Each structure stands twice: as C-alpha cells, then as structure tokens.
Amino acid sequence: MAVADMWKKLFKNVSQNKQGVIDDPLFDFVHSCCAVMTSRDILKKNIDSASFCIIDLETTGLDVEHDVIINAAAVKVKKGGITKIYESYVKPPHPIPVESIKWHGITDDMLVDKPSICEVLPELLDFIGDSIIVGHHINFDLRMLKRHVKECYDASLEGAPWLDTMLLHKLVMQNNTSTQLDDLMNIYIVDIQQRHRALGDSIATTRVFLKIQLEGAIQEGTR
Numbered sequence: 001m002a003v004a005d006m007w008k009k010l011f012k013n014v015s016q017n018k019q020g021v022i023d024d025p026l027f028d029f030v031h032s033c034c035a036v037m038t039s040r041d042i043l044k045k046n047i048d049s050a051s052f053c054i055i056d057l058e059t060t061g062l063d064v065e066h067d068v069i070i071n072a073a074a075v076k077v078k079k080g081g082i083t084k085i086y087e088s089y090v091k092p093p094h095p096i097p098v099e100s101i102k103w104h105g106i107t108d109d110m111l112v113d114k115p116s117i118c119e120v121l122p123e124l125l126d127f128i129g130d131s132i133i134v135g136h137h138i139n140f141d142l143r144m145l146k147r148h149v150k151e152c153y154d155a156s157l158e159g160a161p162w163l164d165t166m167l168l169h170k171l172v173m174q175n176n177t178s179t180q181l182d183d184l185m186n187i188y189i190v191d192i193q194q195r196h197r198a199l200g201d202s203i204a205t206t207r208v209f210l211k212i213q214l215e216g217a218i219q220e221g222t223r
Contacts, residue, residue, distance in 0.1 A: 026122055030153040033125035038159045042130050052077040052163070053131035054209060056202035057141045058104045060096050064143045068092045069117050070106055073198035074127055075206045077134075080213065082206060086127045087199045089114045104196045118152040125149070133162040136181045136205045165205055168212045184208045188215075 042050060058071035070092050076084040089106070091114040101107055135141050146157045166179050169187075178184060185192070185204055188211040194200030 027153055027155075030122055030125060030149070031155045033122070033129075034149065034155045034157055036130050037125065037128055037133075037157060039130065040159075040161065042132055043161055048079060050078075051083075051129070051131040052134050052209070053128045054134045054202050054206040055128070055138075055141055055145075056135060056198045056205060057144055058106060058196070058198045059100070059144060060092055060094070061100050062140070064140065064147060067144075068094075069120075069144055069148060070096065070111060071104070071198040072120060072124055073202040074124060075202045076127070076131060077206060077210065080210060084127070085199070085203075086124065088120045088123065090117050090120050091115065106197070117148050121149060121152055133160055134165065134205070134209055135162070136165045136184070136201075136208070137179075138162050138164045163209075165209050165212060168209070172212055172215050181205065181208070188212070 054075045054077065056073050057069050059067045059069055061067035068090075070090050071088070072090065073087040074085075075082055076086075089111055091111045092108075093116075095108055096106065096111075133142070142157070142160070142162060149155050149157055165181075165184065169176065169178070169184055173187070176187065178187060181201065181204060182195075184190070185208060188208050190204055190207045190211070192200055192204040192207070195204065
C-alpha cells in the first residue's frame, strides 16, 4: 500500500466517540512527528552522521496568515549526497491569484484532484523526520508550515532546528552579499529545470547547500 493510500484510508476511518471527541489516529501521528522534528538531539550529532532535509513550498501568495501551500517538496541529504526525494501538489480551498500563477505556473485546473494540505502534512512531516530543516529564505517556508500544522492538527513545530542557505553562504563567502537563490546558483555553478516549482527549487537549494558544505570543508582544511 502506498503511503498516500494509507493516509486516505485513515482519514475515512476517523470517527467520533460518545463524548463527542474526534478519535483520529492522524492527530497522534502528527504530534509525534512534531515531537521528533523539534527535538534538539539532532544538534548533538556529528555533521557526517546528521541528516538534512531541504524543503521548498509554493503558495497562493506571500501572506503567511492567509495564503496556503499548493506545492511541497523535500530532499533528504546525508553524508554529502541525496538519499530521498518527496513532492506533492495540494488542492487549495480558494482560487489561486493570477499574480501567483505568473510566478510558479501552477493553475487551479492542475490541482482539482489533489489532496488537501491536511492530508499531505503527515506524509511531509514523516519524511522530514529527525533531519535538520534546510531552505533558502527558510523563515517563510517554516512560518507557512507551522501555521498549517497548527490549523490542521493543533500541533507545534516551534523550536525545530533549521539552516538557511542564504546565511550559510554569507558565513562561507564573507565578502559576498548575494541573497537570491538565482545568485547563489550562478556563484556555485548550479543549473536546474523548473525554477519556482517546489521540487525544482528544493533540488537547486540542495545542490547549493552541498557546495557550500564542500567550500566550508575546504576552508576548514586550509586553516
């Protein structure tokens, strides 16, 4: 059985007990995922044994309080290489603004048969697991993710460890002030298709992240 099919089956089996309390196994599962993600134990690991998860989200807009996720992707990295890839499209509760469609090219017609964000979240959180979350300008993605987790499952991701490739780049290349992903792709010679889709951007960010790691290791080795 595919993971997506398992989540759909669990959703169908949601029932209400005599006290009127929703008996939903997904709530416990999501809360356990959040507990793993917010644990600080990962920070105690050696960088060679740590797992990193590069995420990217496409949304209906840039308002973190009202816009919603319509495309999510994540790339798992360990020991300097990609180990797993995740991607899902999400059906929004309201039409996608034309201005956003011009940016990522995702239309309402493309999402009519896709799962809701509440169905996608258990898969995505389970995929991230105990990895350190990585992203470019990751604050936006994390705020979006935290809001949806709170709204769907009344769970929290506060305190989850994260790294921002923009900040890492400035740490390694102290004389370079570039902040845009396209700038870093040029600097680290990264070419990728499907920019402004979650999977394309997460793979691009992953390749930048790996080259920043390599550059940092080279600098460390020359000291």
